[in-house]
Amino acid sequence: MPAVLETQAKSPAVYDPISRALHWLTVLLVAAEYIIGSVMPSIHRGTPLGTMIKIHLALGSGLLLLIVLRIVWRLTHRAPPAPPLPVRQQRLAGLTHVALYLALILMPLAGWASASARGWPVRGFGVVPLPALVPEGKRIGFLLGDVHAGALYWILIGLIAVHVGAALYHRLVKRDTVLGRMLPGW
Numbered sequence: 309m310p311a312v313l314e315t316q317a318k319s320p321a322v323y324d325p326i327s328r329a330l331h332w333l334t335v336l337l338v339a340a341e342y343i344i345g346s347v348m349p350s351i352h353r354g355t356p357l358g359t360m361i362k363i364h365l366a367l368g369s370g371l372l373l374l375i376v377l378r379i380v381w382r383l384t385h386r387a388p389p390a391p392p393l394p395v396r397q398q399r400l401a402g403l404t405h406v407a408l409y410l411a412l413i414l415m416p417l418a419g420w421a422s423a424s425a426r427g428w429p430v431r432g433f434g435v436v437p438l439p440a441l442v443p444e445g446k447r448i449g450f451l452l453g454d455v456h457a458g459a460l461y462w463i464l465i466g467l468i469a470v471h472v473g474a475a476l477y478h479r480l481v482k483r484d485t486v487l488g489r490m491l492p493g494w
């Protein structure tokens with residue numbers, strides 16, 4: 309058997325365990341952040357830094373650290389072979405993934421800028437101290453807070469809807485191995 313085919317035949321068609329762990333941990337944290345963001349007190353000038361908001365900042369900035377790690381891991385590790393798909397579909401999937409990574413970086417950054425403008429300290433997972441992104445009281449920080457709770461909020465939800473819709477389409481309609489690559493056994 310030629311060397312390339314032999315390698316392909318041997319490599320399991322699933323993402324490696326670290327990629328899978330990072331993917332599902334991201335899903336958990338993003339869901340938690342949307343829920344906490346929706347139930348925490350709405351934030352205006354002078355809102356005190358209560359427990360729910362502290363948890364939102366800690367998990368969200370932890371998520372940012374995790375996404376950076378995930379992108380580094382992804383750039384140094386190949387995705388497993390996919391089932392044969394039309395080139396247009398492959399490009400669309402690739403584009404959605406890049407947009408998801410971008411939104412997962414921008415969303416926490418905008419929230420962090422808003423927290424800094426309000427003078428709130430930010431610690432990744434409540435432990436890793438992070439510097440203020442903008443000086444306290446800076447207008448751009450408040451504007452980015454509006455983008456965080458507005459445009460980016462909806463863009464990320466839209467991308468997730470397309471992504472999850474595609475995963476379910478592959479599993480339920482096409483019945484191919486796309487979902488099983490991220491969720492072995494499915």
Ligand code: HEM
Pocket residue numbers: 338341342343344345346350351364365366367368369370371372412415416417418419420421422423430450452453454456457461
């Ligand atoms: C993907 C990660 C995140 C998600 C999904 C998320 C989601 C949300 C949601 C749903 C809200 C409430 C929006 C509303 O008013 O209806 C919110 C507000 C807020 N979040 Fe996040 N958040 C994330 C990360 C972060 C991070 C990392 C920080 C700061 C370190 C942060 C700081 C804030 C602040 C300060 C607000 C109030 C926004 C304002 O009006 O200025 N968030 N977030």
Ligand code: HEM
Pocket residue numbers: 331334335336338339382387390401405406408409412468471472475476486487488489490491
């Ligand atoms: C917060 C929600 C989610 C986010 C932010 C997210 C993000 C991502 C990203 C960025 C990738 C690209 C991985 C790479 O670089 O190769 C990916 C892959 C994947 N995700 Fe998600 N995901 C989410 C939820 C889900 C859910 C709920 C499912 C299953 C129903 C799912 C199934 C998959 C599958 C099957 C792949 C591999 C696709 C492929 O390689 O073609 N994801 N996800």
